[in-house]
Amino acid sequence: MPIYEYRCQKCKKVFEKIQRVAEGGSRLVCPHCGNKKVEKLVSGFSSKGSVSSSSCNPPGGSSRFT
Ligand SMILES: [Zn+2]
Numbered sequence: 558m559p560i561y562e563y564r565c566q567k568c569k570k571v572f573e574k575i576q577r578v579a580e581g582g583s584r585l586v587c588p589h590c591g592n593k594k595v596e597k598l599v600s601g602f603s604s605k606g607s608v609s610s611s612s613c614n615p616p617g618g619s620s621r622f623t
Contacts, residue, residue: 559575560573560574560575561573561574561575561597561598562574562597562598563585563587563595563596563597563598564595564596564598565587565589565590565592565594565595566592566594566595566596567587567590567592567594568587568589568590568592570587570589570590571598572587572588572589
């Protein structure tokens with residue numbers, strides 16, 4: 558089963574959450590403080606800093622160069 562790591566943006570604590578693939582709704586709350594703003598940590602990458610993975614698609618439409 559896939560276990561994802563999340564980090565609370567409020568108390569900065571990292572917790573693990575088992576998430577099923579079938580579940581579409583991502584209702585994640587911090588088990589420490591109950592904050593809903595948590596960010597997903599991608600394991601395998603050692604990228605420091607704040608990488609916002611909330612928006613994958615850039616708002617600009619002309620990104621194709623053919
Ligand atoms: Zn928290």
